[in-house]
Amino acid sequence: MSAKLAAMTGARAAGALRADDFHPSPPEAVHALCDVEQFDGPIWEPACGDGAISKVLMQRGYEVISTDLVERGFGQGRIDFLMERHPMAPNIVTNPPFKNAEDFAAHALDLTIGKVAFLLRLVWLAGKSRGKLFACAPLARVWVFSGRLPMMHRDGYDGPKSSSAIDFAWFVFEHGHKGRPELGWLP
Numbered sequence: 001m002s003a004k005l006a007a008m009t010g011a012r013a014a015g016a017l018r019a020d021d022f023h024p025s026p027p028e029a030v031h032a033l034c035d036v037e038q039f040d041g042p043i044w045e046p047a048c049g050d051g052a053i054s055k056v057l058m059q060r061g062y063e064v065i066s067t068d069l070v071e072r073g074f075g076q077g078r079i080d081f082l083m084e085r086h087p088m089a090p091n092i093v094t095n096p097p098f099k100n101a102e103d104f105a106a107h108a109l110d111l112t113i114g115k116v117a118f119l120l121r122l123v124w125l126a127g128k129s130r131g132k133l134f135a136c137a138p139l140a141r142v143w144v145f146s147g148r149l150p151m152m153h154r155d156g157y158d159g160p161k162s163s164s165a166i167d168f169a170w171f172v173f174e175h176g177h178k179g180r181p182e183l184g185w186l187p
Contacts, residue, residue, distance in 0.1 A: 022097075025052040025119055026052070027052060027055070027056050028149070029168065033117060033186075036186065039093070041089065043063070043065070043093050044067070045057070045064055046079070046084075047097060048066035048068045048075040049072055050073070051075060053095060065089050086111075089112075091112060092112055101120055102129060109173060115140075116174075120171055121167065121168055122167035124171065138173050138177040139181040140177040141174075142172070142181055142182075143169055143172065143184050144168075145167065145169065148165070149166075149168050170186070
């Protein structure tokens with residue numbers, strides 16, 4: 001991450017120690033994004049997990065480079081996104097580890113020239129340090145799910161499955177975007 005963007009946002013240094021934070025993404029969330037956003041060129045999924053996002057993007061005709069910090073049998077494992085210094089694609093689409101989402105956003109914006117789309121809890125809009133990020137980053141659109149997504153249980157969780165009581169949205173940053181972000185709804 002550039003020193004300038006890190007200083008402006010208060011983001012932690014790249015490569016900070018982080019525990020596994022894997023919650024497979026529901027395919028319907030990725031289909032909904034593809035219904036409202038187009039991506040020019042390849043897409044990098046840097047937290048690909050079991051390939052949930054990558055597989056849908058590939059079904060939709062995109063070339064996808066899939067990596068993850070942890071080897072999960074899909075994509076290339078043992079790639080620490082926050083330590084990468086060279087972009088693998090002009091666009092990034094991911095469901096980042098929530099506790100590292102701000103670091104992921106700042107780093108993704110440094111590495112890309114196209115769009116960056118993050119699936120996150122809607123509450124990610126709030127927060128003092130994220131306010132600094134939004135002030136200097138090209139947030140173009142926030143696509144809020146009008147209904148609840150299926151619960152994204154932690155990988156390996158074998159307890160009772162519940163429906164989600166959490167609101168999610170796609171946060172789409174677009175290089176070159178000027179002005180305020182647009183707000184839209186997804187079914």
